[in-house]
Amino acid sequence: MGPTRFAQWMRDCKQVLLTDTTMRDAHQSLFATRMRSHDMLAIAPHYARMLPGLFSMECWGGATFDVAMRFLKEDPWDRLARLREAVPNIPFQMLLRASNAVGYTNYPDNVVRYFVQQAAQNGIDIFRVFDSLNWVENMRVAMDAVIESGGLCEAAICYTGDLHDPKRSKYDLKYYVNLAKELEKAGAHVLGIKDMAGVCKPRAAKELVTVLKQEVGLPIHFHTHDTSGIAAASVLAAIEAGCDAVDGALDAMSGMTSQPNLGSIAAALTGSERDPGLDLDAMQSLSHYWEGVRRQYSPFEADMRAGTSDVYNHEMPGGQYTNLREQARAIGLEHRWPEVSRAYADVNQLFGDIVKVTPTSKVVGDMALFMVANDLTPADVRNPAREIDFPESVVQLFRGELGYPADGFPKDLEARILRGAQPVEGRVGATLAEVDLDAARTKAETAIGRQVTDTDLASYLMYPKVFTDFAHHRKQFGDVARIPTPAFFYGLSDLDEISVDIDKGKTLVIRQTGRSDTVDEEGKIKVFFELNGQPRAVRVAKAGLQGTGTARPLAKDGDPKQVGAPMPGMIATVSIKPGQKVKKGDALLSLEAMKMETLLTAPEDGTIAAIHVKPGETVQAKELLVELS
Template identity: 45%
Template sequence: MRFLYECPWRRLQELRALIPNVPFQMLLRGANAVGYTNYPDNAVFKFCEVAKENGMDIFRVFDSLNYLPNMLLGMEAAGSAGGVVEAAISYTGDVSDPMRQKYSLDYYLELAEELVKAGTHILAIKDMAGLLKPESSWLLIGALRDRFPEVPIHVHTHDTAGAGVAAMLACAEAGADVVDVAVDSMSGMTSQPSMGAMVACTNGTKLNTGVSLDKVFDYSEYWEVARGLYAPFDCTATMKSGNSDVYENEIPGGQYTNLHFQAHSMGLGNKFKAVKKAYAEANKLLGDLIKVTPSSKIVGDLAQFMVQNNLTRAQVEEQAEELSLPLSVVEYLQGHIGIPYGGFPEPLRSKVLKNLPRIEGRPGASLPPLDFEALEAKLKATWGDEITPEDVMSAAMYPKVFQEYKEFLAKYGPVECLNTRLFLDGPKIAEEIQVELERGKTLHIKALALGDLNKVGQRGVFFELNGQLRTVLVKDTQAMKELHFHPKALKDVRGQVGAPMPGKVVEIKVKEGQKVEKGQPLCVLSAMKMETVVNSPVAGTVAKVYVSVASDSTLEGDDLILEINEN
């Protein structure tokens, strides 16, 4: 919905119809379902029910902190829906390193014991950063196999450092039943280890997969062509080979490219090496977390905040009471995603939170049930009676994204009819294209010319539609960035409040003439799913507000947000 403007449920339905006899598996973030926040318990149960009805089979249930109460809720929801429950322990650290014993072998075995007691059908190790080495694979999987001889064991990893095939072979030798791989042309680096390599290395051994290498080659050739279409988003834009620095920064494979894209959009693209170093420091600041969505996002948000504001770990600890830290960091310290193993970092938590409320125990336990009937009625009143149960579920999980998705479709129609290159890059001038809306209904489009940029950052796009001349105004986002002009906050004027990072103003919490206290929230900025609350550096009266939500403007770092006359 967010990037492709497609209905994920429809995609699942179409895939299920085409692939009726292969089990489908999805990730379920425990009590966080498929979001970055907590949902009422009945919403998690309902989501699993709708997913199962639409063709999902196996639910890999995990929690970003390995917080057992969150995991147990997700397992119960998946099991109640009739799904196969695969409880996944998120792996971090190194069980083979005696110097790194916060997440020891005993820690993983005790957690596995609780999950097996709870009735998991499959036990999984989710090595999201690719930190498993052959020796740690032997130790961990061997110990799990000895403790639970009858439970299927599934291992998931990423190949960021280049040791993925070796680690998965060690897991298989130690007793794992399933290891995750990716077809050759889509494997390696932040993806999974090579399927062809695993098939070839086990050929003729007791671990023989029975998969034909010739078929792997044919399959790989198809995806090699498909991968070329997504070149601008490929990790190879930033990684040319495996990066063993992942053993230090522990950035999950699924976050690595997102983090780079996010850093680039915030003007930190040329400082990505610094962002990676800051990621390791941010992780230590937060108490050495298990890092997987959404906890990995919290660490990434803090890392980028540190680089953006030239802050060291020691400076963040020292100045924590004064800093406008990313909202995700503040909410984590409040307890919004659960309780981390070993507890919250102090005195950082007390300095940041001050008088903010703290959540004890499972965060979603106190949320009232979601009224699905009322939500459906509201959606039908807004979008018409064609709203499906799946739409209701999408709106329950991602209310803002669903609204933007429906608004986009109402304005532009079904863009999934466009081929991949056209959707991502647009047509070339004088190029003729055909778009099939449905069988027997094809649009013939020819791009003719682009107009000049107007005062509000739009261009006229001229084209022919079925032989008729048409024009439409399109916002030129790149040109708007280049035309950006906004006064900067002066560093030596305490009452001038500048943006701590680039972003869009999504909420203004004060008005001109209002009295504010030091540390009081003034506004919220958002950039690539990262939100930051800007707090007042002084006590005083708001003299002037320079931004508005309605203007839809994007600020750069240090752009002036408002002025405060100090008391």
């Protein structure tokens, strides 16, 4: 069935169609979407047999792509292929950030087209395409690529604000209807409503779906998060208004920053006109499996015990809430989380009340953390007399590298952040030169020392460094995705034993038999194992022996000749040399902290007297980095 006929079938179907997000978006309740393929593949065949009536399974794309390589050391394409083999009868759905693809910046058009082509060829059926500022012009290349690849293009409107708040008339019904009509003209097969923060209240959901059903001829798919604790009411209101498909997560993985409970939604509709017709016992059985799996990820859970109405104030996307709390913890601001939450809302207003979803939500989060770490108020940010080194992501946003909101950015703040530089005119993708794919392939092969596949190239084009690091890890350690999750995250204690399926019919039994107490000159000890009864020994670094270096002095408050670290992080680049003359505003170095990069500039004219750091070194807040004379 082609995409057009599939969309027609959706419109004609009286039952509401359900999408299970447990294998992708429900991971938002687990920090950084760290669900391993080992746990997915064990249950995947049972989905195929027990829930064949699902509209789709959202199981790929978005943050899961880079996280698979970055943290889990897994190939996201291999994950997709193995899931596709295990579940041949349910459509697979992915999240595609339009011109950002599955990254955090705009890519050249041919890179986006190449990535979509590979995703379609390797098992993705439905592409939920969205733009982080609801800029349809920025979505067209990705939408065209999906349509040309034969995939079903679900173009999504990102919901923000409040339909019934008279103080925020920017996001009214007319705004959403105009967007929907633009997407319909652009060739969308399905219209998605992406309520990434879970702020679409039941009354708004019902009214929005009702009007969109009247104004456009596309089937409508509603997606929300349960951060508020009442998202299921919004889902049911959307269904009552005629919504064609909705998202949810199985019981054990639902709630809070994840999706509302899919099993409960199905049960609530049993016997009604919109009964999805799914086996409730089967859903419960699958949920029991996820309940056990979730326990293995408890260290990554957010410190959140219930839904919170505060989401209507800060409007953080469900996928960012847990991540931002972890970022705050990493830079020593965990105890100031209420301030971070308030700062997030303040930054949104400073930026002109924008749509907040990856990657724009990351920029708002970067700025919120920056403000709290440096004790800045909104008045300080606006004050032209206050010298501020804005995070690089904020500069990129106001430069137009992520696109533009419909009414632009506040001009006074734009001038302050860009410091005389001109923003990009029009769509960024149109200004980027096409990548020579053959040259990129050669460069990737040189970097990892082997031939790369077409999907390897797609990974490299998205994340060159992350893919290169992953490839080196795979070369050294093999496919660690096959290791059971407890062993992967926590290792083996003495006399622990695990079984690893290294191939069909081939199982490796690994038993740790002990360790030495002697620490060698490199700070390592020997750990002893048996592999199918054969003794082995490996040398590993003993914890607690690193990081004994002398602490750096702190920069003196109020001394413009001393540049200190605004927050803990790692030195990414150093752009200066001792003796070099600099002018106020010249770049000195950049600091990375949990994906946030901050460019530090010269506070005044002078000469570089001393540089106390090198790229790759970690620093603590307020440590002295550079001295001027």
